Amino acid sequence: MPDMLEVTAYALQVLLILMAIAIVTHKNNGTIIILIAVFSLVTASLYVINKAPDVAIAEVAIGSAIIPLIYVISISRQREFIVLDKAMDDFIISDNSFTGVGYIFLKRFTDFYHLELNISNDVRLCSLGAGRDQLLCEETNVDLIITKDEDTGKYILKGKESSILMNKLKQMAKDYEMIEVVTFKDRDFGD
């Protein structure tokens, strides 16, 4: 009778190669995340067969729980476009629903790039003065800041100059008279 441990080891090796090929060739990201978790479990059993139970414990905890979690969070957060609304009037919300001119404009822009629009009016961030808008864009993950010019009544959208998305936003804003797009210059942090 052949040694059962050896047979299991060979079966797991074949399974490991099949899983690796499946991960590399599969198209759907959600399926790949599940495959990564299963791949980690197969490698953990191979570690035990290689007389390393301590490494197997670490691999089960990190490889099959934390890494898929990181992938899920990053893939779902990737498509968020975060807008900070400092104006807080009927530009975004009119009649207690998202039907303002600005909301329709931003929705058209985010649908073009298949992004998810996330409008926030966090009190702590909104209370900062206008001079700190550039710092806010650089240090937090806010993509766009909406402010209102009290003299002309125009709405000013502020974002980073380096982003290609901002160029598209500038082009789209030409059709609207009340919207002006301003971009911050990138500062050199290299020196």
Added chain:
Amino acid sequence: MDPLLTFIVILVGMYGLSTSKNIIKSVFSVTIMESGVILLFLNLGNTEGGSIPIVSRASEVIADPLPQALMITTIVIGSTVTALALMLCIKVFHHYGTVEWREILARGGGK
């Protein structure tokens, strides 16, 4: 158990890295290659007929505990490298509006 298996796993990861069209797919491939390297190290430390390196259960021949200690570190650091790569991927997406390698090059990336 032979080292050829680990070579095949690393090769599959290399294939995925060179043919992936997407940044996230490249990060997946790096994860696979890392598993292959860990298997190679544990395989080299494992001697024929050895037992697990726990003192009360050890026979005369034990598996080498040094590569095992190093490989636990590799697993932890590999997870942080994955997290960092995915964070950069989100930054790239917000900069160029896509995560496809070819599209990024067409929009002036990599200069």
